[in-house]
Amino acid sequence: MSKELTSRAEDYSQWYNDLVIKSGLADHSAVRGCMVIKPYGFALWENMRDQLDKMFKDTGHVNAYFPLFVPKSLFEAEEKNAEGFAKECAIVTHYRLKADPDNKGKLIVDPEAKLEEELIIRPTSEAIIWNTYRGWIQSYRDLPILINQWANVVRWEMRTRLFLRTAEFLWQEGHTAHATKEEAIEETEKMLDVYADFVEQWMAVPVIKGIKTPNERFAGAEDTYCIEAMMQDGKALQAGTSHFLGQNFAKAFDVKFSDKNNKLDHVWATSWGVSTRLIGALIMAHSDDQGLIMPPKIAPVQVVIVPVYKGEESKVAIDAKANEMMCQLKALGIRVKYDNNDNSRPGWKFAEYELKGVPVRIAMGLRDIENNTVEVARRDTREKNVMGIDGLSEKIVQLLDDIQQYIYNKALAFQTAHISVADSWDDLVKILDDKGGFVSAHWDGTAETEEKIKEMAKATIRCIPLNNKKEEGACILTGKPSVQRVLFARAY
Amino acid sequence: MSKELTSRAEDYSQWYNDLVIKSGLADHSAVRGCMVIKPYGFALWENMRDQLDKMFKDTGHVNAYFPLFVPKSLFEAEEKNAEGFAKECAIVTHYRLKADPDNKGKLIVDPEAKLEEELIIRPTSEAIIWNTYRGWIQSYRDLPILINQWANVVRWEMRTRLFLRTAEFLWQEGHTAHATKEEAIEETEKMLDVYADFVEQWMAVPVIKGIKTPNERFAGAEDTYCIEAMMQDGKALQAGTSHFLGQNFAKAFDVKFSDKNNKLDHVWATSWGVSTRLIGALIMAHSDDQGLIMPPKIAPVQVVIVPVYKGEESKVAIDAKANEMMCQLKALGIRVKYDNNDNSRPGWKFAEYELKGVPVRIAMGLRDIENNTVEVARRDTREKNVMGIDGLSEKIVQLLDDIQQYIYNKALAFQTAHISVADSWDDLVKILDDKGGFVSAHWDGTAETEEKIKEMAKATIRCIPLNNKKEEGACILTGKPSVQRVLFARAY
Numbered sequence: 001m002s003k004e005l006t007s008r009a010e011d012y013s014q015w016y017n018d019l020v021i022k023s024g025l026a027d028h029s030a031v032r033g034c035m036v037i038k039p040y041g042f043a044l045w046e047n048m049r050d051q052l053d054k055m056f057k058d059t060g061h062v063n064a065y066f067p068l069f070v071p072k073s074l075f076e077a078e079e080k081n082a083e084g085f086a087k088e089c090a091i092v093t094h095y096r097l098k099a100d101p102d103n104k105g106k107l108i109v110d111p112e113a114k115l116e117e118e119l120i121i122r123p124t125s126e127a128i129i130w131n132t133y134r135g136w137i138q139s140y141r142d143l144p145i146l147i148n149q150w151a152n153v154v155r156w157e158m159r160t161r162l163f164l165r166t167a168e169f170l171w172q173e174g175h176t177a178h179a180t181k182e183e184a185i186e187e188t189e190k191m192l193d194v195y196a197d198f199v200e201q202w203m204a205v206p207v208i209k210g211i212k213t214p215n216e217r218f219a220g221a222e223d224t225y226c227i228e229a230m231m232q233d234g235k236a237l238q239a240g241t242s243h244f245l246g247q248n249f250a251k252a253f254d255v256k257f258s259d260k261n262n263k264l265d266h267v268w269a270t271s272w273g274v275s276t277r278l279i280g281a282l283i284m285a286h287s288d289d290q291g292l293i294m295p296p297k298i299a300p301v302q303v304v305i306v307p308v309y310k311g312e313e314s315k316v317a318i319d320a321k322a323n324e325m326m327c328q329l330k331a332l333g334i335r336v337k338y339d340n341n342d343n344s345r346p347g348w349k350f351a352e353y354e355l356k357g358v359p360v361r362i363a364m365g366l367r368d369i370e371n372n373t374v375e376v377a378r379r380d381t382r383e384k385n386v387m388g389i390d391g392l393s394e395k396i397v398q399l400l401d402d403i404q405q406y407i408y409n410k411a412l413a414f415q416t417a418h419i420s421v422a423d424s425w426d427d428l429v430k431i432l433d434d435k436g437g438f439v440s441a442h443w444d445g446t447a448e449t450e451e452k453i454k455e456m457a458k459a460t461i462r463c464i465p466l467n468n469k470k471e472e473g474a475c476i477l478t479g480k481p482s483v484q485r486v487l488f489a490r491a492y
Numbered sequence: 493m494s495k496e497l498t499s500r501a502e503d504y505s506q507w508y509n510d511l512v513i514k515s516g517l518a519d520h521s522a523v524r525g526c527m528v529i530k531p532y533g534f535a536l537w538e539n540m541r542d543q544l545d546k547m548f549k550d551t552g553h554v555n556a557y558f559p560l561f562v563p564k565s566l567f568e569a570e571e572k573n574a575e576g577f578a579k580e581c582a583i584v585t586h587y588r589l590k591a592d593p594d595n596k597g598k599l600i601v602d603p604e605a606k607l608e609e610e611l612i613i614r615p616t617s618e619a620i621i622w623n624t625y626r627g628w629i630q631s632y633r634d635l636p637i638l639i640n641q642w643a644n645v646v647r648w649e650m651r652t653r654l655f656l657r658t659a660e661f662l663w664q665e666g667h668t669a670h671a672t673k674e675e676a677i678e679e680t681e682k683m684l685d686v687y688a689d690f691v692e693q694w695m696a697v698p699v700i701k702g703i704k705t706p707n708e709r710f711a712g713a714e715d716t717y718c719i720e721a722m723m724q725d726g727k728a729l730q731a732g733t734s735h736f737l738g739q740n741f742a743k744a745f746d747v748k749f750s751d752k753n754n755k756l757d758h759v760w761a762t763s764w765g766v767s768t769r770l771i772g773a774l775i776m777a778h779s780d781d782q783g784l785i786m787p788p789k790i791a792p793v794q795v796v797i798v799p800v801y802k803g804e805e806s807k808v809a810i811d812a813k814a815n816e817m818m819c820q821l822k823a824l825g826i827r828v829k830y831d832n833n834d835n836s837r838p839g840w841k842f843a844e845y846e847l848k849g850v851p852v853r854i855a856m857g858l859r860d861i862e863n864n865t866v867e868v869a870r871r872d873t874r875e876k877n878v879m880g881i882d883g884l885s886e887k888i889v890q891l892l893d894d895i896q897q898y899i900y901n902k903a904l905a906f907q908t909a910h911i912s913v914a915d916s917w918d919d920l921v922k923i924l925d926d927k928g929g930f931v932s933a934h935w936d937g938t939a940e941t942e943e944k945i946k947e948m949a950k951a952t953i954r955c956i957p958l959n960n961k962k963e964e965g966a967c968i969l970t971g972k973p974s975v976q977r978v979l980f981a982r983a984y
Contacts, residue, residue, distance in 0.1 A: 027624065027627070029558070029559045029624065030563055030566055030620065030623050031559045031561045031562075031563060031611065031620070034561060035559075036558050036559065037556055037557040038556055039555065039556045041556075042554070042555045042556045042557055043555070045557075046555065062534070063534045063538065064528065064529055064531045064533075064534045065528070065529040065534055067521045067526035067527075067528065067660055068613075068644055068646070069526060069660070071522055071523060072599060074522055076598055079597055086589040086590065086599055087589070087590075089588060089589050090586075090587055090611070091584060091586040091587065091588075091589065091601055092583060092584050093583065093585045093601065094582075095580070095581065095583070096578070096580070096583075096648065097564075097574075097579070098579075105568070106568055107564065107568045107574060107578055109610055119523065121560075121584065128521070128523070131522050132528055141835055147531065154560065156587040168560050168561070170557065343633055
């Protein structure tokens with residue numbers, strides 16, 4: 001199998017697909033729109049998940065697990081939510097197969113095993129969770145509930161892309177219940193901050209925090225907060241959302257609590273989620289035509305040591321030195337791999353680990369050992385340096401930090417360079433066509449205009465940035481008065 | 493809500509259900525046979541999962557993720573496996589809902605959104621995984637593949653019990669691929685050992701390792717190895733299984749590899765799994781009429797500190813001392829909780845943490861502080877001791893070890909006392925009826941006799957113990973010649 005990638009310039013979309021598959025992150029499966037997350041991709045997800053999980057727990061949340069299935073009658077209880085997801089639901093209707101009488105060895109759905117009520121595979125779990133919360137909440141003493149769930153969800157998308165949009169994906173969904181509106185809004189904002197911190201500090205992807213327009217809100221939310229990231233092709237990607245759900249789900253599922261004065265009120269809710277889609281963002285924010293570029297903090301392998309053997313006696317000496325170095329790096333908490341596989345040559349391995357985006361590669365030959373040096377290559381800049389072996393581990397720790405910072409800075413510079421201001425319709429379209437990125441422009445605040453712009457320019461309002469400057473102006477399409485600019489972009 | 497439990501003597505089954513729900517481990521859900529794993533239960537599962545995951549990784553395995561869905565044509569490819577699971581499959585037939593024209597606000601399954609091929613929700617993932625492995629394996633260089641998956645699976649059971657048998661459950665499933673039969677068998681046995689170590693060392697539940705009879709094998713396996721545990725009501729519980737799958741799945745999915753001599757052969761397979769059912773085993777092996785008894789090594793909370801306030805000034809002093817003690821315990825890696833919630837009284841808290849099975853409770857009043865002592869109660873024996881505060885943390889570490897060992901020893905003594913020998917049919921039935929437990933008896937080795945014994949005595953052959961002594965005898969039912977004893981029991 002050729003490991004050569006299509007270049008970004010040639011075909012960005014093909015580059016992405018090539019990269020995901022050839023780097024070993026994921027694979028297509030026999031099920032339409034569903035992917036297989038391969039060990040390398042899953043190790044990345046584990047690192048992301050573990051860090052997020054820690055951040056959730058540090059902010060007082062606990063994990064739980066709710067059923068995969070939502071009975072149709074619960075699914076439809078919150079009407080807007082139901083309407084929003086009805087068109088992309090996988091539906092279980094039967095619970096048994098039987099032998100096909102006409103076709104030996106084959107099975108058919110047993111028509112006698114039809115469910116009385118169809119079960120929807122969760123596209124999101126508000127319905128099943130709020131139906132459960134009803135039994136858990138009586139008084140203000142039962143609040144807040146701060147629960148998170150790591151789970152698989154299914155949304156029957158028609159056009160799928162590995163990681164970016166798959167019929168089944170892995171995610172976490174926080175579902176919290178509060179006694180007051182203020183506390184729920186505070187939680188919504190807090191979790192947006194957690195997401196932004198994680199994506200910026202760990203994934204090295206800068207984001208813009210904002211609020212969605214009513215049109216782009218989560219179905220059933222009062223307000224949807226989001227973080228938006230910029231990809232190298234100038235398209236935006238929604239990296240995480242945090243929803244203030246008001247009392248909508250509490251009302252739909254009749255969840256009330258008595259406050260300190262024994263007054264009954266509906267409970268206030270939030271929900272928030274990020275998914276394996278983040279891996280798509282990571283890939284498209286950093287990688288190049290040689291392959292992935294992994295941020296050191298979440299890279300499955302941070303350092304790879306590749307021996308360059310010449311004859312058997314060099315093997316013994318190099319293996320010994322490499323194992324010693326491995327131990328030193330591991331002692332500093334570094335995820336290091338020694339690839340002394342005999343089946344492939346050093347050059348092939350160099351290319352392979354570039355493709356996989358391992359941040360630091362150490363090459364070690366006999367002459368190196370004699371000189372007490374190694375060759376250290378960083379993946380981000382592709383610089384190579386000969387470095388002394390003494391005290392190397394500490395230098396590698398520093399180098400990993402430098403790489404983390406470098407790729408964040410690079411992505412931030414790209415993002416900053418891709419926020420443009422447009423004051424006329426022609427400018428808006430020209431910027432979107434030529435340069436891409438976010439375009440800051442006035443909008444008259446109506447759903448009709450938003451829809452029209454989407455049709456005409458293929459761009460959506462990504463968000464109204466938090467702490468947005470108030471500025472009077474004229475809508476870029478209708479010329480009607482506007483009180484602030486919003487960010488438009490073409491998006492994933 | 494009364495927290496009083498039904499006693500074991502009164503109604504063992506009701507005691508179990510009460511305990512699971514009142515201790516906050518899990519709850520019933522709106523979906524038939526599916527449970528909600530509550531935060532306390534999920535924290536326990538996380539501790540179990542993390543330890544198992546470490547043991548899998550230490551033995552060279554990596555995690556990955558495969559689709560939830562299995563297309564029917566793949567599901568039926570390995571005939572025995574398909575036949576074994578066909579009767580308990582949840583089946584997705586449609587991918588869209590639409591507004592019900594006759595019922596405003598309601599939804600119906602859109603008949604136009606019928607899938608061309610039905611999708612089975614995985615009851616186990618051999619089919620989808622081996623269909624994927626075909627694309628990953630060409631040569632011996634691609635072997636072994638040592639993959640594990642943490643996932644939810646669905647088996648449409650008619651009679652369900654929280655944790656023990658639920659329609660959806662969480663588990664891990666290892667799926668490995670090997671170049672030789674010997675290597676695959678070695679893997680099967682290695683993972684059985686990992687399971688036994690985990691269940692004995694971490695869950696403090698002794699197990700018997702053995703092999704299932706052909707009748708009780710996993711559908712599609714050549715051999716099923718198992719660990720069997722003994723519950724307090726004298727019923728056995730299968731705690732984990734490890735399957736040698738031979739070349740059955742490789743043949744069904746056409747997975748071949750070329751060996752070093754370029755000869756093509758089918759790949760050899762294993763699979764192995766444990767599930768949230770283990771939590772049921774944990775509960776039933778250790779708990780008593782006061783509640784759960786958690787093995788310290790996996791207890792979500794290992795130590796709880798309960799203040800006994802008398803007036804405001806005592807609160808300040810006690811809080812300060814308790815926080816100091818918390819820090820010391822945490823520094824030693826102990827999971828400790830300080831419950832200074834004002835809403836409930838110490839006596840209520842004592843009962844609550846007994847119910848939840850927290851291994852060690854430290855009660856602290858003003859007089860204790862003046863005496864530089866605290867009251868330490870261990871959950872397993874319910875002994876209370878006044879202990880000096882100086883050097884307490886180290887003593888608590890030792891105490892947790894002692895408790896772990898004590899409950900293992902107690903369970904082992906119970907198990908040992910519940911392995912009986914029977915040499916006549918009447919003895920077999922009498923032991924099963926009066927005492928329960930495992931009964932070691934001769935069996936003629938035929939499936940017919942096994943089936944007949946199951947019908948007549950309601951007992952199954954739990955396993956043929958590993959390294960079983962060869963001993964000539966006469967079948968307990970038919971009197972036909974037998975070469976070894978096997979273990980019968982009534983089972984969950």
